[in-house]
Amino acid sequence: MANPIRLLILLSDNNSERMDLALVPDTVEELIEQVKEACKLTGGIRLQYKDIDFGGTFVNLSSTSSIKDLTTIKVIPSVPDADIILEFIDSVPTENSSSLSAHTDSSSLSTNTDSDDTIILSRSPSERLRTKPWPKEFNIPTFSFETEGQLEKGNAEYTKNQTRLTPTSKMLSDILERLAETVFSYKAYPNDADLSDVAQALTKKHPCLRQPDSFNESYGWKLRLKNKMCNYRTQLKSHGLASELMVNTLKSKSREDSLPHPAKNNKKARRGEANYYPQPSFETQESLEEERTLLLTEVKKRNNERTIREKMARTFEFRRQEIVDQKPCIENLMERWPALFQVEEVYLSFILIITNHFFPEIIHTQGFANTLKVFIKNYI
DNA sequence: GACCTCTCCACGTCCGATTC
């Protein structure tokens, strides 16, 4: 029978615990789980052990064979290279509409979001609505109590004798309204494939709504939804609820015309593209202008990429609105925002724009974050 | 490069259903 072993777990400089084990686990993963349980830790950790052969230096633990009685184990919160995630953060926005933040995982043991590994690419507070990418499987929301009740009855009827339900206008409004709200929480301008997803998810969840005459038995719902989204955007605009939609309003674009005609002499956004117009953050125009002035100084300093990146991120909304509203010429832009033309910013924006355009599904993945990090380290 | 067709989007309008 193996002898029990005693370990000293170093949690921090002045925080340690004793841990007794009946036997050494076979794998490091098991040991990590046991340490987490014993010390009541959450989040990602890795372990190092005190290597006597090297004068007591802490060495990464790759095998439990290094563990003996009275070994000192050091707990390292999270593993930066292994735990990179992409997520939206609220404080420091940047230059791309699909703004993202790739940073090391800040578990309960770590608050290391300010390391050099952090790629500050976050979204504006106004865009908090769209904090998640388009779901792989669209989750149909819960409708009003009345609608849900009718659907439940309709589905039961459908299961029994394949009878389809013809929704009343009230029910139809409720369904479309809730779907539009949910779709809008992901995308203001969903494409055909997105709407097909929603329509299919709807008829899958509520088979009584299937339309036998249409493609996939859901094409009619897709058309309805497409129309609803258009009306929904108009509705939001009329209530002034979405500034990002307002800048894409044709009438508001042709201000120079005293009697603006819709879509007359206006450059229209490219297919599937709309002006990104984040709301000003909690910071004031004055403070942001001050930040911009500081940036002019910072940009002249050497090896100052991180500070520039941070300040560019912080002034993103301010800069974006300036560009959308005033449409400044390149000379003015270069004069006011020289950092925007630095290689790092151009590369980063380019990579994100291309990726978001062609491979939107990978932009939230860990693999993309890792690749981006390596690219920035090596080439920027 | 010109032309054509298709698609997208905003906008306006119609019309049926609902509310008052």
Next chain:
DNA sequence: GAATCGGACGTGGAGAGGTC
């Protein structure tokens, strides 16, 4: 019965893509 709401549809301007 008038007012309001909202789904549906038509229209026009613009971009994308294909063809010659």
